[in-house]
């Protein structure tokens with residue numbers, strides 16, 4: 001997909017803005033100047049831009065190696081009418097930017113992921129500062145640049161973009177802190193031979209072992225599982241939607257048979273898309 005996208009200047013990509021977010025950097029790392037950048041105010045707007053045809057593709061943060069899944073993305077995937085078509089990984093170094101010195105900072109803005117990835121550093125160096133969640137790390141920088149005593153946790157690039165000093169660098173606590181992004185569109189690409197598929201389903205909670213039976217199907221079909229998430233469905237209390245990532249492409253016979261079997265044990269099974277496995281760590 002990257003090769004076909006890279007040749008088309010009329011291809012647009014919606015991303016979580018404003019300029020300077022990690023999402024912005026992920027688009028640049030993957031596509032450079034070959035696409036039109038369409039900044040959005042929040043992650044849900046990225047999905048909507050693709051669903052309503054305002055952008056060809058969108059990029060959304062999916063999970064971070066230190067702080068885990070991006071819940072805003074999962075929550076939209078419960079109802080999303082898009083297909084995942086690619087994934088990309090970005091090394092994330094968080095900085096504390098401010099126009100005030102460290103001992104005068106009393107509030108810190110960031111995206112919940114930025115606050116989560118740096119919580120140990122914040123507890124050690126700014127234990128009294130209020131931590132305020134905003135829609136993106138670059139929005140945090142914009143906000144901090146307008147207030148005395150405010151700081152933002154964001155990328156170093158935001159220092160120049162929003163006129164803030166770098167107070168501290170590399171304050172994330174995870175080793176090799178990395179965020180995985182999904183690229184979404186209206187369809188997935190053809191199989192490459194090394195693909196993953198993302199599925200969504202609910203189970204009948206009244207039936208003991210329903211989830212266990214569902215998961216065993218993947219073992220029976222020789223499909224490896226890489227990630228399982230659950231989020232409240234929003235339909236009623238204590239009812240969950242599951243997200244499952246397995247090896248294989250949705251067009252393959254193995255995955256098609258597994259999905260058919262899954263329908264026997266689970267409700268509302270949906271294929272959210274298949275995409276080439278981009279991981280280089282040898283684990284998958």
Ligand SMILES: O=C(O)C(=O)C[C@]1(C(=O)O)C=C[C@@H](O)C=C1
Pocket residue numbers: 016020021022023024061062064070092111113114135136137138179
């Ligand atoms: O706010 C940003 O800069 C984003 O692109 C979002 C996001 C995320 O949601 O995980 C992306 C990468 C980092 O993990 C921190 C924040």
